[in-house]
Amino acid sequence: xxxxxxxxxxxxxxxxxxxxxxxxxxxxxxxxxxxxxxxxxxxxxxxxxxxxxxxxxxxxxxxxxxxxxxxxxxxxxxxxxxxxxxxxxxxxxxxxxxxxxxxxxxxxxxxxxxxxxxxxxxxxxxxxxxxxxxxxxxxxxxxxxxxxxxxxxxxxx
Amino acid sequence: xxxxxxxxxxxxxxxxxxxxxxxxxxxxxxxxxxxxxxxxxxxxxxxxxxxxxxxxxxxxxxxxxxxxxxxxxxxxxxxxxxxxxxxxxxxxxxxxxxxxxxxxxxxxxxxxxxxxxxxxxxxxxxxxxxxxxxxxxxxx
Numbered sequence: 001x002x003x004x005x006x007x008x009x010x011x012x013x014x015x016x017x018x019x020x021x022x023x024x025x026x027x028x029x030x031x032x033x034x035x036x037x038x039x040x041x042x043x044x045x046x047x048x049x050x051x052x053x054x055x056x057x058x059x060x061x062x063x064x065x066x067x068x069x070x071x072x073x074x075x076x077x078x079x080x081x082x083x084x085x086x087x088x089x090x091x092x093x094x095x096x097x098x099x100x101x102x103x104x105x106x107x108x109x110x111x112x113x114x115x116x117x118x119x120x121x122x123x124x125x126x127x128x129x130x131x132x133x134x135x136x137x138x139x140x141x142x143x144x145x146x147x148x149x150x151x152x153x154x155x156x157x
Numbered sequence: 158x159x160x161x162x163x164x165x166x167x168x169x170x171x172x173x174x175x176x177x178x179x180x181x182x183x184x185x186x187x188x189x190x191x192x193x194x195x196x197x198x199x200x201x202x203x204x205x206x207x208x209x210x211x212x213x214x215x216x217x218x219x220x221x222x223x224x225x226x227x228x229x230x231x232x233x234x235x236x237x238x239x240x241x242x243x244x245x246x247x248x249x250x251x252x253x254x255x256x257x258x259x260x261x262x263x264x265x266x267x268x269x270x271x272x273x274x275x276x277x278x279x280x281x282x283x284x285x286x287x288x289x290x291x292x293x294x295x296x297x
Contacts, residue, residue: 042244046237053233057207057244059271087194096190097205109240124207124271125232 040102041077041126052109052130059124060097068119068128070108075128077104185247189227199259199278206249207271208232214268216275218261224252225273 041056058066060081067078080101108130116131192203206214209227216225227249255261260280267274 043241044233044239044243044246045241046233047240048234048237052240053237055232057271059205059207060203061270063270083192087196091194091196092192093195093200094191094193097192097203098190121270122232123210124205127232 039104040098041104043077043104043106051132052112054106054108054126054128054130056104056126056128057124058121058126061121061124063121066119066121066126068117068126070112070114070117073107073110073112075106075108075130077106077126077128078102185245187247187249188251189225189249191251199276202253202273202275202277204249204251204273204275205271206268206273208246209249209268209271209273211268214273216266216273218255218264221255221257221261222252223255223264223275223277224250225275226250227273 041058043054043056046053046055054075056077058079058081061079065079065081067076069076069078078101081099083099111133112130113133117129119126119128121127189204189206191205194201204225206225206227206229208229213228213230214225215227216223218224229246229248231246255277258279259277263278265276
């Protein structure tokens with residue numbers, strides 16, 4: 001857990017990612033999955049006044065096969081996608097869709113009210129609501145004048 | 158993967174029939190991944206269309222072309238500020254050329270959890286019909 005963090009972690013490459021997205025938006029990728037060999041599933045994170053909202057595309061997954069857990073600032077999404085038909089491989093003429101088990105871990109923004117977490121699954125899209133907690137007030141740290149020895153810890157303490 | 162020549166359902170040029178994007182409101186248009194497998198009665202096609210519901214799906218057969226178009230309505234409120242984006246939200250389009258083997262009249266489709274399933278039954282085998290060859294009655 002980072003002790004000292006300016007802003008929050010999601011903002012670090014925000015401008016850079018936005019710029020890349022802007023550049024890539026002119027390119028029509030036939031298959032998104034191929035794009036950058038990304039982990040499954042791809043997720044988006046949005047900020048709203050009251051909450052953070054995480055979305056993931058999980059078509060063909062049953063709601064009961066999705067497991068969402070949150071612990072120590074780490075959101076874990078886990079699940080599997082099976083083909084119920086039990087069709088033997090040789091019967092397939094095309095096989096482009098993802099199948100199998102998947103797992104993703106994401107560090108979530110600070111100040112999320114963990115007990116207020118909720119998730120919904122509609123039309124193959126998972127939405128995880130991460131309500132914002134109390135905004136901590138900026139705390140003023142008094143800078144006192146002191147001798148050099150009190151700032152630099154000396155060997156004898 | 159089967160060669161397109163042997164496949165009754167055949168891919169078209171992915172974006173050849175894509176409608177031109179409107180400049181004022183650019184929308185992504187994706188080619189959804191599909192599975193096709195054979196059954197005793199025909200073919201079954203699955204397409205991943207996350208965010209598409211029965212209401213926003215258009216599935217049509219014209220001549221021998223099956224076209225699926227799924228519109229994806231945004232799931233996040235417009236005031237949401239994206240912080241991290243790994244996928245773009247857009248609509249889905251893909252079309253297929255059906256072979257004569259498919260009985261167009263009996264195509265059925267269902268939509269579950271963002272997956273479209275299209276059942277393409279084989280046309281009933283036409284019965285062999287014997288044509289009697291009669292000797293031409295001799296004139297007389």
